[in-house]
Amino acid sequence: xxxxxxxxxxxxxxxxxxxxxxxxxxxxxxxxxxxxxxxxxxxxxxxxxxxxxxxxxxxxxxxxxxxxxxxxxxxxxxxxxxxxxxxxxxxxxxxxxxxxxxxxxxxxxxxxxxxxxxxxxxxxxxxxxxxxxxxxxxxxxxxxxxxxxxxxxxxxxxxxxxxxxxxxxxxxxxxxxxxxxxxxxxxxxxxxxxxxxxxxxxxxxxxxxxxxxxxxxxxxxxxxxxxxxxxxxxxxxxxxxxxxxxxxxxxxxxxxxxxxxxxxxxxxxxxxxxxxxxxxxxxxxxxxxxxxxxxxxxxxxxxxxxxxxxxxxxxxxxxxxxxxxxxxxxxxxxxxxxxxxxxxxxxxxxxxxxxxxxxxx
Numbered sequence: 001x002x003x004x005x006x007x008x009x010x011x012x013x014x015x016x017x018x019x020x021x022x023x024x025x026x027x028x029x030x031x032x033x034x035x036x037x038x039x040x041x042x043x044x045x046x047x048x049x050x051x052x053x054x055x056x057x058x059x060x061x062x063x064x065x066x067x068x069x070x071x072x073x074x075x076x077x078x079x080x081x082x083x084x085x086x087x088x089x090x091x092x093x094x095x096x097x098x099x100x101x102x103x104x105x106x107x108x109x110x111x112x113x114x115x116x117x118x119x120x121x122x123x124x125x126x127x128x129x130x131x132x133x134x135x136x137x138x139x140x141x142x143x144x145x146x147x148x149x150x151x152x153x154x155x156x157x158x159x160x161x162x163x164x165x166x167x168x169x170x171x172x173x174x175x176x177x178x179x180x181x182x183x184x185x186x187x188x189x190x191x192x193x194x195x196x197x198x199x200x201x202x203x204x205x206x207x208x209x210x211x212x213x214x215x216x217x218x219x220x221x222x223x224x225x226x227x228x229x230x231x232x233x234x235x236x237x238x239x240x241x242x243x244x245x246x247x248x249x250x251x252x253x254x255x256x257x258x259x260x261x262x263x264x265x266x267x268x269x270x271x272x273x274x275x276x277x278x279x280x281x282x283x284x285x286x287x288x289x290x291x292x293x294x295x296x297x298x299x300x301x302x303x304x305x306x307x308x309x310x311x312x313x314x315x316x317x318x319x320x321x322x323x324x325x326x327x328x329x330x331x332x333x334x335x336x337x338x339x340x341x342x343x344x345x346x347x348x349x350x351x352x353x354x355x356x357x358x359x360x361x
Contacts, residue, residue, distance in 0.1 A: 007057075007216060011050045015224045018043030022230045037238045044231045044260065051224035051264040052271070054217040059280075061214040066187060068283040071265060074225055076291035079105075079261045080299045081229070095310040098300040099150065100254030102292055103319055106146060108258055109289040110326050111351035113266050117273035117281040118333075119344030128278040132337040134186070134193040138286035139334065141182045143327050145175055145293045150323065153314035161314020165305060171313075172301035179294025186287070196279040225264065232260040248359050255358055262288065278339065322354055 021043050024030040055071040062070070083098050121128045149171050153161045163171055186194050209217070239256045243249075265288050272280040297313075304311035315323065329350060333343040 007213060007220075008053075010046075011053045012220055014043075014046040015050045015220065015227055018047045018227045018231065019223065022227055022234065025234050026230070034238075037235060040231045040235055044228060044235070044263070047224050047227045047231070048263040048267060051221055051228065052268045054221040054224065055264065055268055056271075057209050057217040058214060058221065061209050061211075068268075068280055068287055069183065069187065071221075071268060072284060072287040072291050073295075074221065075261060075265055076288060076295050079229065079258075079292065080296050083296060084299055084303055096251070096312040097254060098296060098311065099313050099315065100251040101258050102296050103150060103315060103323070104251075104255040104258035105262065105292040106142075106289050107322065107326065107351065107354045108255075108262055109265075109285050109292075110142075110330055111347045111354065113262070113269050113285045114282070114330075115344045115347030115351055116266075117269050117278065117285065117344070118339045119341050119348060120270060121273035121276065121278055121281070122339060122341035122344055124274060125276050126340070128273070128276060128339050129197050129337055130279045130282055130334075130339070131193050131195070131197065132335065133190070134279070135282055135286065135334040136331075137182065137185060137190075137193065138282075138290060139327070139330050141178050142286065142290055142293075142330075145178055145290065145297075146323055146327070149175060149293060149297050150313060150315045151320055154320075161312055161316075162310070163301075163313060168301045168305060168311065172298035175294050175297040179290055182290055182294075186283075194279070194283055196277055228264065229261060232257060235260070249361060252358055255355070282334070318357060322350070322357070326350060 021030075021039060025036065025040070030036055051071075058070050059066075059068060079101075083101055118128075152171075153163050153167075156163065156167060236253070236257065240253055243252050243256075265284050269281040269284040272278070272284065300311060303309060329346060333339065333346060
């Protein structure tokens, strides 16, 4: 599939139709309702498949780990734009949106996506290997980022789970520095830590896409990702209404938004694990979690300071415990360089606990 020089019609036609649907909604030609939500959901799903297809073409052209970095950063940049746009709407109920979404991304990625990949890969291949150095580096940066930005606010002298302005500036700066340092190590200084141990036969012999095909895929990937986030934003009011109607807590909205935005990466990581390319799956998963924090926190910190919008970053005790067990289990399960279905099941159980406790306080 990746080696094809011609781009299938559905990978550009279906996102184009979804883009048209989004345009009609944004220009108020179509009033969002239940029927629109159904079509928007269908458009979102087919566009996700198209985005994954184009991301795989780009990844095959540029090689690892640049390929996975392209998808992770592209999705995160648009995710940040979505969060910032919603924040600019103002209101005290939006103060915790960035925190809820970032925390949801971390839990979905580190437990949901990683668990799904380890379980599915283990079922099909029994045991899979990856580079311990790369996973350890990613987990170290992730532990520092999550603790300094989502836990430390509860221990500062300010009232409640908020940073003061100098503290917020510092948190945004170190988040960006840590993420940029990780990208430098991943792509330049220690790139071999993030390369697959064994390259699959299909990747080794499939012809690289042409430069023209790759450029077209870059444009279509960006269009697809914008459509995914745009439709997610259009569906947000329906999601909020549904959350209120079932009596679920407000943080559930952040979980739903994060889940929708992470669909392209989730599908790409799952496909890689099924193809016995676990290193690629981990690069996608852990890289997207790092990008989410490393790029979101500086952006929302700047908006909070410049626009005077409140920004609640500190996690509650329940979330802190879930974060701690996620990091601890991550270090253990990814500390040997070999995984089986057991590690995947453990992460999925933690993810199930996260979802259950989000609905049942």
